[in-house]
Amino acid sequence: MTLDLDLDIIILSAYLVSAALFILGLRYMGSPATARFGNTLGASGMLLAIIVTLINEEILRYELIIAGVLVGGVIGVFFARQVKMTAMPQMVAVFNGFGGGASALIAVSEYFRLYDAGTEMSLDTSVTIMLGVLIGTITLSGSAIATGKLQEVITGRAIRLPLQNILSAILFAVIIGLAVSQIAFEANPIPFVALIALCLVLGVLLVMPIGGADMPVVISLLNSYSGLAAAAAGFVIGNPILIIAGALVGAAGFILTQIMTRAMHRSLANVMFGAFGAGGGGAAASGVAEGATVRTGSPEDLGVLLAYADSVIVVPGYGLAVAQAQRQVRDLADLLEDRGVDVRYAIHPVAGRMPGHMNVLLAEVDVPYDRLYDLDQINDEFERTDVAIVVGANDVTNPSAREVTDSPIYGMPILNVDHARNIIVLKRSMSPGFAGIDNPLFYNEKTSMLFADAKDGLNRLIEAVQEN
Amino acid sequence: MLEGGLLIAIYVFVLAGFIGFEVITKVPPTLHTPLMSGANAISGITIIGALLIVGSSDGLLTQILGVAALILATINVVGGFMVTDRMLRMFRRDRGRERSS
Numbered sequence: 302m303t304l305d306l307d308l309d310i311i312i313l314s315a316y317l318v319s320a321a322l323f324i325l326g327l328r329y330m331g332s333p334a335t336a337r338f339g340n341t342l343g344a345s346g347m348l349l350a351i352i353v354t355l356i357n358e359e360i361l362r363y364e365l366i367i368a369g370v371l372v373g374g375v376i377g378v379f380f381a382r383q384v385k386m387t388a389m390p391q392m393v394a395v396f397n398g399f400g401g402g403a404s405a406l407i408a409v410s411e412y413f414r415l416y417d418a419g420t421e422m423s424l425d426t427s428v429t430i431m432l433g434v435l436i437g438t439i440t441l442s443g444s445a446i447a448t449g450k451l452q453e454v455i456t457g458r459a460i461r462l463p464l465q466n467i468l469s470a471i472l473f474a475v476i477i478g479l480a481v482s483q484i485a486f487e488a489n490p491i492p493f494v495a496l497i498a499l500c501l502v503l504g505v506l507l508v509m510p511i512g513g514a515d516m517p518v519v520i521s522l523l524n525s526y527s528g529l530a531a532a533a534a535g536f537v538i539g540n541p542i543l544i545i546a547g548a549l550v551g552a553a554g555f556i557l558t559q560i561m562t563r564a565m566h567r568s569l570a571n572v573m574f575g576a577f578g579a580g581g582g583g584a585a586a587s588g589v590a591e592g593a594t595v596r597t598g599s600p601e602d603l604g605v606l607l608a609y610a611d612s613v614i615v616v617p618g619y620g621l622a623v624a625q626a627q628r629q630v631r632d633l634a635d636l637l638e639d640r641g642v643d644v645r646y647a648i649h650p651v652a653g654r655m656p657g658h659m660n661v662l663l664a665e666v667d668v669p670y671d672r673l674y675d676l677d678q679i680n681d682e683f684e685r686t687d688v689a690i691v692v693g694a695n696d697v698t699n700p701s702a703r704e705v706t707d708s709p710i711y712g713m714p715i716l717n718v719d720h721a722r723n724i725i726v727l728k729r730s731m732s733p734g735f736a737g738i739d740n741p742l743f744y745n746e747k748t749s750m751l752f753a754d755a756k757d758g759l760n761r762l763i764e765a766v767q768e769n
Numbered sequence: 770m771l772e773g774g775l776l777i778a779i780y781v782f783v784l785a786g787f788i789g790f791e792v793i794t795k796v797p798p799t800l801h802t803p804l805m806s807g808a809n810a811i812s813g814i815t816i817i818g819a820l821l822i823v824g825s826s827d828g829l830l831t832q833i834l835g836v837a838a839l840i841l842a843t844i845n846v847v848g849g850f851m852v853t854d855r856m857l858r859m860f861r862r863d864r865g866r867e868r869s870s
Contacts, residue, residue: 357821360820370839377847380852386856399845403837403838417828417831535814655802656798
């Protein structure tokens with residue numbers, strides 16, 4: 302297993318085909334029409350890599366392999382079948398953690414294999430083992446905390462210890478010190494195990510202070526780490542397919558992380574160490590004039606408005622998913638479309654709990670994907686639209702991000718809902734969103750508020766439209 | 770391990786990263802969740818490492834670690850590709866719109 306380029310030429314060639322299948326698979330993910338085929342290509346690449354690995358003459362113990370694959374396979378199938386679409390972020394977080402954990406375990410077992418054999422570890426080997434352990438274990442424990450937050454087992458609020466960042470920095474320095482001592486001097490299992498434990502603690506410390514609203518960034522980042530961990534494991538055992546696949550996933554996670562931080566108009570460092578949403582704050586600038594009033598609309602009037610509109614844009618936010626009202630949105634849209642109204646959906650990149658989450662939730666209730674528009678595609682359309690309905694979204698529609706330079710969300714890309722001719726905001730109360738600031742959209746003279754639970758409010762709008 | 774191969778391995782890593790970057794930049798936001806779960810399944814490639822360890826090592830400790838890695842990686846691979854497929858099956862085009870336009 303310490304060989305790389307000595308690997309059988311057939312195995313290496315098959316790995317190359319696998320790598321090509323992974324890349325093609327990701328390429329076919331470029332369009333909803335071909336994405337399913339792309340996923341199948343990726344799965345075929347994986348199957349090929351597994352099969353050629355099993356014909357490797359080094360492999361002797363098939364019983365254990367069969368047992369492990371059966372256990373993992375059954376659990377995997379169970380997860381994949383049972384998970385609800387609203388819980389997809391948790392599931393991806395769990396899987397990121399498993400990927401990181403598996404990579405770390407490979408690095409650890411290679412360490413002990415070499416240690417038991419009394420082999421002197423080369424510099425490359427010991428450096429890559431340390432990297433694999435570091436990235437893999439941080440991914441594992443960080444993902445566990447992210448899962449807990451998404452599942453709301455752990456509070457979604459940012460939890461900060463005093464001197465949190467300094468504590469993390471010291472811990473990181475100790476870990477690096479331990480790793481360097483393993484590399485520079487001889488391998489010693491006791492500090493090595495301590496290093497693993499400290500890495501796990503560091504993963505917890507890094508994710509704990511990040512608030513629930515920032516989870517899309519965290520999941521993307523952990524996704525990237527799980528890829529890098531796989532690549533590190535590839536360096537440890539000298540296997541090119543792990544390196545290639547790991548690099549691909551690392552890049553995917555990195556791009557998604559960038560997209561998410563850009564959508565929030567924050568730097569990665571600010572998300573990781575800024576403890577946004579930790580409370581406190583005080584009165585932030587919002588651009589809401591003193592004494593501004595909110596207008597509420599009756600479902601009947603709003604029903605008339607919708608029924609006789611030419612064009613409607615629905616702006617769904619996470620509140621919609623919390624209320625499980627996706628189906629009601631679709632029903633309202635169907636009803637309006639039957640009347641000849643043009644209905645589209647404007648999806649902000651951080652509308653859900655992970656990148657693209659809202660799109661999946663709407664696809665689940667049969668909203669066609671070509672009715673879903675992202676920010677850049679639809680922002681200029683609002684001014685030509687009769688009615689915009691905001692359901693369970695808040696900060697991503699806040700015009701102060703565009704106009705009020707001292708607003709905490711200033712510069713964040715928002716949906717220009719306030720440009721629509723009429724605006725309906727369906728919301729439970731006037732409570733602020735994650736950013737904790739007031740939203741001038743609610744005080745806009747074109748806005749009618751409908752205070753209700755998303756499901757309830759939509760049902761009332763549906764009834765009202767039906768009466769016209 | 771890699772001897773002279775380490776540098777080549779780094780080449781492979783960097784170039785694969787660039788390919789990933791180019792390819793994935795073209796994925797539309799609508800598909801970001803399936804992209805992530807699909808990428809997740811691909812990161813289950815560590816299953817290869819786990820298979821090699823479980824299949825070839827003798828020590829009890831390495832066996833235990835290897836089997837644990839194998840189970841985690843298999844969950845990742847099987848669950849990841851299946852759930853991605855489940856999601857992608859739901860994405861459908863608007864037939865009604867094609868009719869009207």
